[in-house]
Amino acid sequence: MDRLLLSAYVLTLLILSFFSEVNSASFKLVNKCRYEVWPGVLSGANTAPLSPTGFALKPGKSRTLSVPKAWSGRIWARTLCTEYSPTNFSCVTGDCGSGKIECAGSGAKPRLL
Ligand SMILES: *[C@@H]1O[C@H](CO)[C@@H](O)[C@H](O)[C@H]1NC(C)=O
Numbered sequence: 001m002d003r004l005l006l007s008a009y010v011l012t013l014l015i016l017s018f019f020s021e022v023n024s025a026s027f028k029l030v031n032k033c034r035y036e037v038w039p040g041v042l043s044g045a046n047t048a049p050l051s052p053t054g055f056a057l058k059p060g061k062s063r064t065l066s067v068p069k070a071w072s073g074r075i076w077a078r079t080l081c082t083e084y085s086p087t088n089f090s091c092v093t094g095d096c097g098s099g100k101i102e103c104a105g106s107g108a109k110p111r112l113l
């Protein structure tokens with residue numbers, strides 16, 4: 001085997017093992033509501049945080065999150081969010097209180113509007 005072929009082979013193995021070890025699962029979040037939803041993501045203790053920890057999802061849109069092996073955590077929906085400024089973001093339901101679109105903790109419990 002020549003050198004180039006060997007490095008291509010090693011690189012392929014590395015890429016394959018990266019995807020099978022690191023991204024062993026994924027969640028596809030689909031917004032089936034008629035309004036925009038802002039998912040929040042919180043990783044459990046001793047689990048690496050995912051990125052992003054919060055984002056907007058317009059009606060009909062989806063986003064896939066790759067999670068590492070043995071991930072534990074919580075994904076929830078926030079609604080009626082407003083970004084007054086980059087450091088002043090809040091939601092009527094599920095707000096995580098970070099003041100930003102990305103969460104740094106869990107969200108408020110759902111409540112009836
Ligand atoms: C965010 O902006 C709104 C509207 O200007 C204001 O009422 C609210 O007090 C602000 N909150 C913070 C934490 O600055």
